[in-house]
Amino acid sequence: MRRRGQAARGLGLTLKFAGGPSWEKARRLPEASAHDDDLRTMAYRLIDAAGLQ
Secondary structure, eight states, rough: OOOGTTEEEEEEEEEEETTTTTTEEEEEEEEOOOHHHHHHHHHHHHHOOOOOO
């Protein structure tokens, strides 16, 4: 993203389960960011919110 001069304002996660149901969650960052650590932290928070084991 940084090489292209882009920044993310949020991140979304969609999980599709066998049998048809799905789960979606999105989060906005406090401010736009192209930093890997900010995006990684947000991704882990979304995965934690899914409650997967």
